[in-house]
Amino acid sequence: MRKFEEVTTESKEIFKGKIVHLKVDTVTLPDGNTSKREIIKHPGAVAVIAQKEDGKIIFVEQYRKALEKSVVEIPAGKLEEGEDPLVTAKRELEEETGYTTDNLQLINSFYTSPGFADELVNVYFTDQLTKLEHNVAGDEDEFVELMELTLEEAEQLEKEQRIHDAKTSYALLYLKIRGLK
CATH class of the missing domain: 3.90.79.10 (Nucleoside Triphosphate Pyrophosphohydrolase)
Structure with a gap:
């Protein structure tokens, strides 16, 4: 694992719109703990x-x-x-x-x-x-x-x-x- 990298263990799509998509990822942190990340996907x-x-x-x-x-x-x-x-x-x-x-x-x-x-x-x-x-x-x-x-x-x-x-x-x-x- 690279320094500070968070590894996704689960990903759930919450919303898929015309422009943006919202997903919630469960991640393993560098110290081994887990957390949630709310992520907006955008085409650029x-x-x-x-x-x-x-x-x-x-x-x-x-x-x-x-x-x-x-x-x-x-x-x-x-x-x-x-x-x-x-x-x-x-x-x-x-x-x-x-x-x-x-x-x-x-x-x-x-x-x-x-x-x-x-x-x-x-x-x-x-x-x-x-x-x-x-x-x-x-x-x-x-x-x-x-x-x-x-x-x-x-x-x-x-x-x-x-x-x-x-x-x-x-x-x-x-x-x-x-x-x-």
């Missing part, structure tokens, strides 16, 4: 830092039921089963913003909440955007409003907690480090 997601030629960054505002409020975020979405994250990133960019690109660079990926979920978000960057002639239909239950902001405007929204999620805060830090003014 992408997020896109999309910067226009004028330096403005593309965001979307949408209502997030889990938070009971609207938040401003970078374009993002979940992976479809078996879908390449790069394909997902381009699709989500087109659906949510009306822009496309042939140049998406993977910046990094991170687990959103490794204490209880396996969701991995792949973050891409592009500064080569083309406006689509016709909007691409998005998810029928998703309503978003496009926003184009300077870094300073976005940082102000973060202070106001209108930008209040990890992937978008990560994007702002990335742009600041990259030297966007």
Whole structure:
């Protein structure tokens, strides 16, 4: 057994939804004792830092039921089963913003909440955007409003907690480090 490894001795699926699955695992701890772990299985997601030629960054505002409020975020979405994250990133960019690109660079990926979920978000960057002639239909239950902001405007929204999620805060830090003014 590797240091700190927990060995699953039993796994029980509690809920299987459209996006997430919840299971409860019984594990043997490194010291030999047992414990329960509640785990959310998620297909993974992408997020896109999309910067226009004028330096403005593309965001979307949408209502997030889990938070009971609207938040401003970078374009993002979940992976479809078996879908390449790069394909997902381009699709989500087109659906949510009306822009496309042939140049998406993977910046990094991170687990959103490794204490209880396996969701991995792949973050891409592009500064080569083309406006689509016709909007691409998005998810029928998703309503978003496009926003184009300077870094300073976005940082102000973060202070106001209108930008209040990890992937978008990560994007702002990335742009600041990259030297966007």
